[in-house]
Amino acid sequence: MNLQRRVKFEAERDHEFAQWISHEVGGEKLRHCLQCGLCSGSCPLSLYMDYTPRRLMYLAREGFKAEVLSSLSIWLCTSCYACIVECPKNINITELMYALKERAIQEKFYPRRFPVPVMAQQFSRMVRSSGRVTESWLIMRVFLRTAIWRLLGMGGLGLKLLRAGRMRLKREKIGHRREIGQMLDTVEATRKELGA
Amino acid sequence: MKYAYYPGCSLKGTGRAYEESLLAVFRALGIEFEELADWNCCGATSYMSVDQLSSYALAARNLALAEREHKDIIAPCAACYLVLNKTQHYMHDYPEIKLVVTRALSAIGLTCDGHTRVRHPLDILLHEVGVPAIAAKVKAPLRGLKVAPYYGCQIVRPYATFDDQRNPTSMDQLLAACGAKVINYSSKTQCCGASQKGTLPEVGLDRIRRLLSEAQAEGAEVIATVCPLCQFNLECFQEEVGNAHHHISIPVLYFSQLLALALGASAKIAGLQRCLVPVKRLLTSKEIAYA
Numbered sequence: 001m002n003l004q005r006r007v008k009f010e011a012e013r014d015h016e017f018a019q020w021i022s023h024e025v026g027g028e029k030l031r032h033c034l035q036c037g038l039c040s041g042s043c044p045l046s047l048y049m050d051y052t053p054r055r056l057m058y059l060a061r062e063g064f065k066a067e068v069l070s071s072l073s074i075w076l077c078t079s080c081y082a083c084i085v086e087c088p089k090n091i092n093i094t095e096l097m098y099a100l101k102e103r104a105i106q107e108k109f110y111p112r113r114f115p116v117p118v119m120a121q122q123f124s125r126m127v128r129s130s131g132r133v134t135e136s137w138l139i140m141r142v143f144l145r146t147a148i149w150r151l152l153g154m155g156g157l158g159l160k161l162l163r164a165g166r167m168r169l170k171r172e173k174i175g176h177r178r179e180i181g182q183m184l185d186t187v188e189a190t191r192k193e194l195g196a
Numbered sequence: 197m198k199y200a201y202y203p204g205c206s207l208k209g210t211g212r213a214y215e216e217s218l219l220a221v222f223r224a225l226g227i228e229f230e231e232l233a234d235w236n237c238c239g240a241t242s243y244m245s246v247d248q249l250s251s252y253a254l255a256a257r258n259l260a261l262a263e264r265e266h267k268d269i270i271a272p273c274a275a276c277y278l279v280l281n282k283t284q285h286y287m288h289d290y291p292e293i294k295l296v297v298t299r300a301l302s303a304i305g306l307t308c309d310g311h312t313r314v315r316h317p318l319d320i321l322l323h324e325v326g327v328p329a330i331a332a333k334v335k336a337p338l339r340g341l342k343v344a345p346y347y348g349c350q351i352v353r354p355y356a357t358f359d360d361q362r363n364p365t366s367m368d369q370l371l372a373a374c375g376a377k378v379i380n381y382s383s384k385t386q387c388c389g390a391s392q393k394g395t396l397p398e399v400g401l402d403r404i405r406r407l408l409s410e411a412q413a414e415g416a417e418v419i420a421t422v423c424p425l426c427q428f429n430l431e432c433f434q435e436e437v438g439n440a441h442h443h444i445s446i447p448v449l450y451f452s453q454l455l456a457l458a459l460g461a462s463a464k465i466a467g468l469q470r471c472l473v474p475v476k477r478l479l480t481s482k483e484i485a486y487a
Contacts, residue, residue: 025248025290044387048399076399079241080349080387081278085361094354101245115395123242127254131236133205139394146395157432164470166210175234176304183257183300187250190296 008064018063024099026092030061039083039093049073053083053093060100069109074100075116115146128184131174136167198228199320200267202258204276204424205237211273211424211450213467218272218317218452220466224333224459225325229270232261238271238279241390252293253300255283259314260306268313270320272452274423278350280314285355316351317452318366318422319358327373335460336485337375341478343454344381344416345371346407348388348426361385367451371420374458379416383407388426393433404429405437408444417478420451431472447475462487 021027040052051059051073060068068074077097084094101120104110110117119142126133126141136158143151161167174180207215222229235258237243239251259280262269271277287294287310301308321330345367352364359366364385368378388407393400408430411419421427431448438444449471456466457479463486468475479486 078387078390078392081353084354098244098248102248105246119391119395120242120245124246127237127239127243133237135209160472161210164472166212166470168209172205172208174236179304180236182303183253184250186300186303187253187296190299191249194292
């Protein structure tokens with residue numbers, strides 16, 4: 001039997017994490033959260049979440065880093081922005097979800113081969129190298145790294161899309177590909193300079 | 197005014213019919229446009245999950261390219277529309293983001309002062325052309341075709357100023373002007389599950405099933421969409437979400453395909469041959485011109 005203490009001690013809170021989230025874009029008003037639950041009520045994915053958005057926001061602002069970053073909720077958020085429209089305190093919940101995703105990826109707080117962060121990383125890699133995304137390649141790369149057997153099941157749909165002229169196999173690229181790298185290097189340098 | 201048309205990656209792939217039909221509508225209504233030269237991917241939701249600051253810089257390159265040509269942008273894809281608008285807003289609201297983006301752009305000889313407007317085709321059609329002007333040009337009315345207008349998430353939330361965030365009606369008005377009977381679709385702004393059909397299929401399929409069943413239960417004959425990902429999700433997995441007791445088969449078209457047909461475009465120009473759920477029999481049974 002796996003018995004676990006369900007209550008946290010004050011000393012287990014990560015104050016650096018709580019500070020960090022309140023300084024992220026969208027976190028300015030996190031302290032104003034009333035715990036009203038309109039975010040969870042309006043969220044179409046909260047039904048599947050381990051922590052609903054209301055609970056997740058509370059845990060984040062109180063500094064429960066491991067619980068928040070290893071929660072599947074942040075990967076279930078599809079950025080539909082329903083919560084933002086309803087929040088009476090104008091907390092930018094969707095944006096905070098992005099901050100949490102970014103940090104969870106940096107600190108590898110997600111199960112191995114978990115498809116959502118894998119897809120995000122493959123997507124950004126493709127944009128960095130080509131400037132554009134080719135859907136067919138992206139899908140292939142994600143499945144190769146997560147669930148290779150599912151590629152087989154996709155064959156029928158792939159064929160239909162190909163026949164309908166909706167699937168390009170040739171990689172899409174922009175003309176000035178070097179510009180992408182130059183911009184991203186500058187972002188990196190500026191980030192270091194700002195100490196962010 | 198000539199617009200910079202920003203297709204985004206999907207409209208060159210799975211969403212080709214969106215591009216083909218939309219450009220046909222623009223031509224029929226005399227909206228002048230030119231594809232933004234050397235545009236890059238907006239970053240969508242994925243890039244933002246990996247690195248937010250870089251994603252603003254990438255999106256801003258497109259804003260800067262349009263600015264150099266003194267044009268406003270038309271962005272038909274929901275994700276592109278949202279990301280470009282969001283970047284515009286955040287550069288204004290957060291000095292740090294503005295600084296990072298400005299430096300990244302100057303490294304490639306571009307500037308972005310934030311004057312480029314990013315607009316959605318629904319906005320242009322409704323507020324620049326207007327419903328009466330469109331109604332006057334209808335050649336092949338949709339004859340009471342029952343359409344469920346499905347807006348999804350990112351067109352109306354949170355940056356669109358052209359429609360109501362909870363109960364958008366811009367597409368309803370355009371389709372009604374073309375002679376369609378617009379259903380009061382209760383899930384019209386509910387999320388389609390985005391890329392979760394690929395990443396977390398149980399969740400994705402569940403979302404898709406709900407949206408399709410509701411449209412069918414409410415009497416829709418066709419679902420009209422404004423987003424390439426919504427269209428893909430709702431159209432391509434109907435066999436998977438249905439079962440022996442509950443068969444789901446409903447055509448899912450871009451709103452622009454219906455508009456193009458009504459304005460006299462052929463089925464091919466409206467991109468109907470790219471549908472996976474056939475639509476011809478339905479349209480001919482309603483005596484809607486299909487040539």
